[in-house]
Amino acid sequence: MSTLSSPAQTRPGPMVNAVDATVTVTGLTRRFANGPAVLDGLDLHIAPGEFVALLGRSGSGKSTLLRMLSGLDPVTEGSVHRPDDVAVVFQESRLLPWRRVWQNVVLGQKKDDSVRARAEAVLQEVGLAHRSEAWPLTLSGGEAQRAALARALVREPDLLMLDEPFAALDALSRLRMQRLVAGLWQRHRCAVLLVTHDVDEAVLLADRAVVLESGRIRTDLAIPLDRPRRHTDPQFEQFRQTLLDALGVHDD
């Protein structure tokens, strides 16, 4: 575990009711150039193996939170406690065009005898074994995202962060990706933080949906539905409606 915290931290230890949590965020605040706070004293816990969907309108601080969790942005106020093994899948696949797919998957991994086999195994898991020798620029959008997912999974992370990973895909590929992620999560059981705009996606996949507004958590909704979940389930519709309301979207 590593704790990222501001040097001027005065708060006592962040361990409040969350000794076992995979992620503990306490009082996290972030502002840019004296503007309004993008994150405003945010507290968030994610339990081991928990699938959390993070929703919110543009500018609500979703991406900022994810960047700080992944260590891309420094923590200046408040503290973030997270596992050492984290992996991020971005909206774009961010594969290196000059490395073949399998080489991208094991990028930065120790180059021992088994490295190729591990790449092939995880590519098999995301259904991309047949493209392992391909150049990334020849992949379709869905294939590229699956490769990015494989690259995250091969690291066997304790926390997997997904930053709107399906947003740029066509509807069909998105459905397939969502199913794939659901399946992978049930096998690997790592904690997942999924940043999304899509309420359906959140209800379909997550144990808990957190709605951000102005840098604070506005709604923290547990979704205790059985899996696999169906859109036609009346309860599904209920959760969907609750989240839409929380986001300020109403069917009038």
Place this chain on the structure above:
Amino acid sequence: MLKASQPTGIHTHGLSTDVLSGLLSRHGRLPRWRDIVRYVSPLALVALWQGSCSVGILSTHLVASPAQIVTTAWSLMRDGTLEANLGISLLRAVSGLSIALLVGMVLALISGLSRIGEDIVDAPLQIMRTLPVLALVPLFILWFGIGETPKVLLVALGATFPVYLNFHKGIRTVDPKLLEMAQTLGLSRGQTVRDVVLPAALPDLLVGVRYAVGVAWLMLVVAEQINAESGIGHMMMDAEDFLRTDIILVGLMVYGLLGLLSDNLVRGLETWLLAWRPLSPRRGENA
């Protein structure tokens, strides 16, 4: 160096020929017809030139006839003059280019990978690149005499700038999203440079190399026409004293061919090194 300041020139040219050849190969019957048409005009010019020389409109003291040039080229090849001079010219170009590649790449790495390095290296180089390198010829002769050193160094100096400028630009314009990705994957600084920054800058480096090759021949022409005792340029200057326009024109042809061949060589290198680009005909893309 002159070319480097207007990089779009070669780019559009390369692209349009590629587009053209793509078009031609797709329409089965078009290429033959187009190919013939494209060569008609140059061939007619050569015929006109030969005719003018034969009937005496053009004095052979001013311009040798095409037939004469071919004969001269053949005899120069047979007595070994061309081979010897070509060898020495090639040696100068290759040595100068090698130095330029080494120096240009090292400097670009220093200034591309560190802020302090950029402060130290970039400013002087940006100032120096505005100097016409050829104006340094008198100084070079004073400093290094009239041996091989000033010739090789002149080539090296001229060719360093395009290598440096393009490679530096390539290093500095790596997609920040890929760098973030490298960071989240926990790649070390060294790994990031090796796996992300350098491959990303490679296309720009190769563009720089292509410009450098062009500049190298330009520098060589000038260097060999001043105080040289061998080389294609010297052969041409020598011929001037004896009014041998045929030899001068053979020299010109050789320079032209060398330029063409070396450019194709670098293009081949691009196709090979940048095989990851999906459509190889788009190789001129970043030029």
